[in-house]
Amino acid sequence: MNVLIIGGGGREHAIAAKINESKRLTKLYAAPGSDGMADIAEKVPLAVTDVEGIVAFAREKEIEMVFIGPEVPLLAGLADALLKEGVMVLGPEKAAAELEGSKVFSKNIMKKYAIPTGAYEVFTDASAAIAYLETAAYPTVVKADGLAAGKGVIIAENREDAVAAVKSMMEDKVFGESGSRVVIEEFLTGEELSLLAFTDGKTVVPMIPSQDHKRIDDNDEGLNTGGMGAYAPAPVGSPEIIDAAMEKVMKPLVAAMAQEGKPYRGVLYAGLMVENGDVKVLEFNARFGDPETQAVLPLLDTDIIDIVEAINRGTLDQTEIRWKDGYAVCVVISAKGYPGTPVKGDVISGLEAETEDTFVFHAGTKKENGAFVSNGGRVLGVTAFDRDLKTAIEKAYARVRTISFKECHYRNDIGQKAFRHLT
Secondary structure, X not given: OEEEEEEOOHHHHHHHHHHOOOOOOOEEEEEEOOHHHOOOOEEOOOOOOOHHHHHHHHHHOOOOXXXXXXXXXXXXXXXXXXXXXXXXXXXXXXXXHHHHHOHHHHHHHHHHOOOOEOOEEEEOOHHHHHHHOOOOOOOEEEEEOOOOOOOOEEEEOOHHHHHHHHHHHHHOOOOHHHHOOEEEEEOXXXXXXXXXXXXXXXXXXXXXXXXXXXXXXXXXXXXXXXXXXXXXOOOOOOHHHHHHHHHHHHHHHHHHHHHOOOOOOEEEEEEEEEEOOEEEEEEEEOOOOOOHHXXXXXXXXXXXXXXXXXXXXXXXXXXXXXXXXXXXXXEEEEOOOOOOOOOOOOEOEOOOOOOOOEEEXXXXXXXXXXXXXXXXXXXXXXXXXXXXXXXXXXXXXXXXXXXXXXXXXXXXXXXXXXXXXXX
């Protein structure tokens, strides 16, 4: 089977690595791909939003299956266009992807179908939002309605910070039109959990639970990022918690989308808050999470092409999805300046020294004069596997310490929250 993956980051590198394990794979392409994954996927010089170009390429190369990594092409209708051509797709159609494309849409669906989430208000006028902040409880959460590369959520500790967040989104347009509407919502307490699931629009099958680390610095301090690391399985996602999440969140959400005439097929990501044995939804994403994918997919023990075929044929209920025993830990190495404007072009050393049970996923690199250089905010994701979590963490950091570039940064505490539950 000829397969195409859309995207070129660490998530897509991890997806490509898993596809590459399939005995059903004939040829793997990536648009645009990256130099870091060029050894397993042929790069195609097409932008992720070039719907016409991607469809034409799929037709030319007789592509049978397309994995859509990022959210932007989903909201551009790429899945819709490919499905019309008879191509199997991992990724929801545009109408269903609005679950991620609009925080307002997502919150309204949850409210309508009694899916547990924080209380919220929606504003299209900055002055009305600022007036509301006079009476809000703090901390509070200010969210840009549209896509903002994982940075459109501000946790405001006080009114001054909340007002600044509203002004930056609605008046200064730091996220463009994505901030023309904002959601101000209740700050939820507890421990965060990422739960991804495969769904064909009827059946919902959870993946192993994972935990992301959003803040730039150790101990969850500093600015919010797209994610500085993840591990799986996360013990906060106990069998009882996963059952609660499936019965109260995942299954009702997929049923709700079908009821709304926007059937959801693909990967559904729920960012959850766990407290006192219960769950509430922080956000939904319409695709694999990043960096959770770099921790979850290495543990998948079923052919991913079989799973995606079942999603497209509506036979997920007949497909056994198996997972390896053990833990995977991903540590993100970022560039100076991230999550603001990252420094690019620094030569990366130490990539050659591969060690057993570790994988280096390229998130923001390119090759210049035969050497890899930094080319993004999150530069690399270093993942390690072991049957024991403590050993997996040690392996990941041992590999991280062999890699360096000027003023690179990483957290030193990825996976440590797990031991609250394991001791």
